[in-house]
Amino acid sequence: MTTPPTPEPADSSEPPVPSEPSEPSQPSAEIYGGLGALADHWLGTTWLVGVGIVGGMALSLYLIWFRYGTH
DSSP, rough: OOOOOOOOOOOSOOOOOOOOOOOOOOOHHHHHHHHHHHHHHHHTOHHHHHHHHHHHHHHHHHHHHHHSSSO
16 A cells, blocks of 8 residues: 655745635625525416525625725
């Protein structure tokens, strides 16, 4: 049985690359559009998909503004 090669240590003269902070998962327009499509199917309507997509986009823009625009 062979073992996989071990990676060579990084050059100590290069600064470490910072990792990206993990962002909490936010619902998006796709989720709300899908919920609108399900509601349309169950209720027999055709307009809730558009409401879900527009509402999800508005919520996404608000969350971006709230997170980055209030500094």
